[in-house]
Amino acid sequence: MLITNLEMVPGRRVLEHLGLVQGSSVRAKHVGRDIMAGLKNIFGGELKGYTELLQESREEAMDRMQSQAEAVGANAVLNVRFSTSSVAQGAAEIYVYGTAVRLE
Amino acid sequence: MVDLIVFLVLLSLGYLVGRHAEKKHYRSIIERETRLNALPAMAMRSPPMKEYYSQALVTGNVVISVDYFKRFLAALRNLFGGRVTSYESLLDRARREALLRMKAQAEALGAKMVFNVKYETASISKGRRQTIGSVEVLAYGTALIDTRRQ
Numbered sequence: 438m439l440i441t442n443l444e445m446v447p448g449r450r451v452l453e454h455l456g457l458v459q460g461s462s463v464r465a466k467h468v469g470r471d472i473m474a475g476l477k478n479i480f481g482g483e484l485k486g487y488t489e490l491l492q493e494s495r496e497e498a499m500d501r502m503q504s505q506a507e508a509v510g511a512n513a514v515l516n517v518r519f520s521t522s523s524v525a526q527g528a529a530e531i532y533v534y535g536t537a538v539r540l541e
Numbered sequence: 542m543v544d545l546i547v548f549l550v551l552l553s554l555g556y557l558v559g560r561h562a563e564k565k566h567y568r569s570i571i572e573r574e575t576r577l578n579a580l581p582a583m584a585m586r587s588p589p590m591k592e593y594y595s596q597a598l599v600t601g602n603v604v605i606s607v608d609y610f611k612r613f614l615a616a617l618r619n620l621f622g623g624r625v626t627s628y629e630s631l632l633d634r635a636r637r638e639a640l641l642r643m644k645a646q647a648e649a650l651g652a653k654m655v656f657n658v659k660y661e662t663a664s665i666s667k668g669r670r671q672t673i674g675s676v677e678v679l680a681y682g683t684a685l686i687d688t689r690r691q
Contacts, residue, residue, distance in 0.1 A: 440598050441683045442657050448592030474606070478674055479551055481559035481608030482566075483638075488604045491677055495600070517598060519679055521663035529663065529677075 438503050439513035439540070446513065446540060455509045455537040460501030464494040465528040491529065495519065498533040511537035551609045559608025563630065570637050577644045582655040582682060594685045597650055601642025605635045606675035632676060636660060639680040652684035 439446065474484050506514050517535035524530050588594065607615070611627035618625045639660070647655050661679040 439596070441596050442598060442659065442681060443588055443596065443683045444586060445588070445590075446596065447588055447590045447594045447685075474675070477606045478612075479555055479558075479609045480562065481555065481606055481611065482562045484604040484606055484675055487675070487677070488602060491602055491604065491679075495602070495679075518659070519600075519661050519681060521661055521677065521679070523663060 438506065438511075440499065440503065440517055440535070441513070441515055442517045442535075444516050446515070449540045451515075451538045452541050453539040455506075455511045455539065457534060458502050458505040458509065458511070458514060458537045459532065459534040460498040460503070460505065461530060461532045462494045462497040462501070463524060463528055463530045464490055491521075491531065494529070494531045495533070498531045502533050502535065506535075506537040509537055511539055513538050513540050552613060553610075555609030555611070555613075559610055562608075563634070566634055566638075570634065570641065573641050573645075574637070577641060577648065580644055580648055580652065580654065582640060582644060582647075582658045584658050586657050588656045588683070588685055593687060593689045594653075595688050596683050596685055597652075598681065599643050599646040599650070599652070599655060599684045600679060600681040601639045601644070601646060602677060602679040603635055603638045603642065604675055604677045605631060605638070607631045612674070632662070632678070635662075635676055635678040636680070639678040643680045643682060647682075647684035650684055650686055652686050655682040655684050658682035 473486055477484050502514065514535040514537055517533060520532045522530050607627060614627045615625050644655065659681055663677045664675070
C-alpha cells in the first residue's frame with residue numbers, strides 16, 4: 438500500500454478513484470506522563486512522553502485508514518492530510534484522510 | 542509569604558534552566574540544519590515525473606513546553622499587548638525541530654528530496670487556566686527516493 442501526500446505518483450497512472458478514506462484515533466495521556474509534564478511546565482523543554490503518545494496515535498489512525506482503503510480494493514492512498522484537535526483537556530484526536538485510488 | 546517564595550523560586554528556576562535548555566536546543570537545531578541542508582524540503586505539490594522515483598510518507602513531530610519564567614512574561618505581555626516573544630521562540634523551536642525530524646527520517650530512507658511539506662500545529666494542554674503551555678507541531682511530506690542506485 439502506497440501512502441503519499443502528493444496528488445500523483447511519478448510514472449504510474451491512476452486507473453480508478455475509489456473515494457475518501459479516513460482513520461481517526463483519540464488518546465488520553467496517563468497520570469505518570471502528566472506529572473512529568475507538570476515538571477516540564479516549570480523548566481520548559483520537550484515533553485517526550487507526549488511526542489511518543491501522539492506518534493503512536495497517528496500510526497494507529499494511519500493503520501485504520503489503510504485497512505479501509507484495502508477494504509475498497511485500493512492499492513494507494515493519495516493526498517493524505519493530518520489533522521489534530523483537542524477534544525477535551527488531556528485528550529487529542531488525530532484524524533487522517535486521503536483519496537483511495539487504484540494505480541496501474 | 543510562603544507563596545511568594547515558591548513563586549520566586551519557580552521563576553528563577555524557570556529562568557535559569559529554561560534559558561540554558563533553549564540555548565542548547567538552538568545550538569543542536571543549527572548544527573543539524575547545516576548537516577541536512579543537502580536534503581531540500583519543498584512545499585511544491587508536483588514532483589518531477591520520473592519513473593525511477595519511489596516515494597514514502599515521512600513525518601516528524603514534537604511536543605514542546607514553555608518554562609515558568611516565559612509564561613510569566615507572556616502573562617505580563619497580556620496586560621499591555623504587543624509581541625509575545627517568549628511564545629514566538631517556542632513555536633520557532635518546535636517547527637524547526639519537527640522539520641528536522643522529518644528530514645532525518647527521509648535521510649534514513651535514502652531520499653533525495655521531500656515534496657509537499659505541510660505543518661500542523663495543535664495546543665495540547667489548553668484550558669488549564671487559559672495558558673498555552675505546550676504545543677505540538679507535526680511536519681509531514683513525501684520523500685522521493687531514487688531507486689536507480691539499488
